[in-house]
Amino acid sequence: MPIDEALALAAEPRTGEITWTPKDVQLYHLGIGAGIPATDPDELRYTLESRLHVLPSFATVAGAGSPGVISGLSMPGVDVDLACVLHGGQSLTIHRPIPVKGRATATSRIAAVYDKGKAAVLVMRTEVADADGPLWTNDAQIFVRGEGGWGGDRGPSARLDAPTGEPDKVVERTVREDQALLYRLSGDWNPLHADPEFAKLAGFERPILHGLCTYGMTLKTVVDTLLGGDVTRVRSYATRFAGVVYPGETLRIRMWRQGAKGSEGSEGAMVSKGSHGAQEAQGVVRVTVGAVERGDAPVLADTVVEHS
Template sequence: MPIDAAAATGAAPNEGRISWTHKDVILYHLGLGAGRPPTDADELRYTYEKNLHVLPTFATVLGFKGGGGLDALPGIDIDLRAVLHGGQEVVVHHPLPPEADGVRVLSRVSDVWDKGKAAVIVLESSASLPDGTRLFDSRSEIFVRGEGGFGGERGPATRIDPPERDADHTVEVATRPDQALLYRLSGDWNPLHADPDFAKAAGFDTPILHGLCSYGLTLKAVVDTVLGGDVARVRRYRTKFAGVFFPGETMRVRVWDEGGTLYVRTSSVERDDAVVLADTVVDYAG
């Protein structure tokens, strides 16, 4: 079996040391669509090194630098065409700096769940500065088609519904047709997001946008619309990837504010409000 659950969960954490500069941060933000309009002060905080802010979702691309990808972990040998991102969570302990050197990243497979026709690999990572300051914890749920049925536990079933009222905020964000090509420069080179033939073999008519791009784009919309552009207010951000999104579509982000917790739902405007991100929660500081 390409996934050896016992080997994957029993292995020691994979340790890496990573560094980044303001160029990495700016490229990531551009991959989310930041910088439109390019001279707008609210956008320049994401795209100009002077007083650069760092979205907490930048943490999700740092794993590619730290050797935390699935291909670097024991017991995992899978076909990328069968892989979809199932869920993501980032817990922020300290605002991410625009530049850092020697950041310690620990990555491990904490669980492998058996969903019958598929497996879900739970990948956990944590990062800290050289002086020991904790930066963030990250948790990814990777859905792998055709790898279930090995007799493992199904894992928890969780659903988070927003309040039963109209959203307090709704924002629509247009994406570029080449959004995935730009985003992948931050480290996620899965050909599913660039190669039309690969996408068709995976069951899609055309390459799809990275789930983590939708994840970051949604948080940027939330920060800009609800949190006054202050990235440091984000404490925790989690979601389930409920559907695909195609580059060039418009994202509709609805937000319900419950005071300290935001419930969020992201959908595609062009495809009759098809849900892209569900069970989404942002915990924030006042």
């Protein structure tokens, strides 16, 4: 069997040092569409070094070479065809605000292997900490077609009930024609996002946008629209990649405010200290994202932002 569940789960974690600078943060922010309008004070928080704050989704590219989907496919016990691999979902837990400049240790391992029948799902977990303690935990869900059926644990369902009622906010964001070319400078050099011939071989009419670029664009929209532009309020962020985006398209981002689990509503919920000194979430934003030009075709689904 190409995936040896026991071997993959027992493999030694891979550990390495990652570093990032304000320039890396600014480049990432520009890659997800920040800086329009260029002189807007709210946008300068993402682009000007003297005012810089770090959007938490920067964690998915910090260090440019930090362990991720591709490195997970080279772990012991994993031997699969890249053509059968999809990035199925991404979840991020923020333990404390990400500094604009940093040096940290990233420890990566296969945290779970699930048997979905016609496919397998690998959960690649990366935990990052600096000298002051844990910073974030990143989980990439790697979907491998044709590798299930060995009778293993199916794992939890990633599907959530659809949000009900009218959304609190609906925002449209245009993906620039050069968005993927700029975003890939943060470290994802897959030619699928730049080379038309490669994209056609992969079954797409033209290069597609990185799923994690859409992921970042969506979180920025939630922060700017419902969290007062305060990046430090984000506690966790999870999504399922439901479809592709082509550069030049328009994203329609629908947002619903909800109270935190176990609370009666975000307005009156208490905020307490959680592990590592981070505040626990007191509110939740549910999000759906669709591609306007293709009949609102789903792009991100089961998307949840927990916040203080």
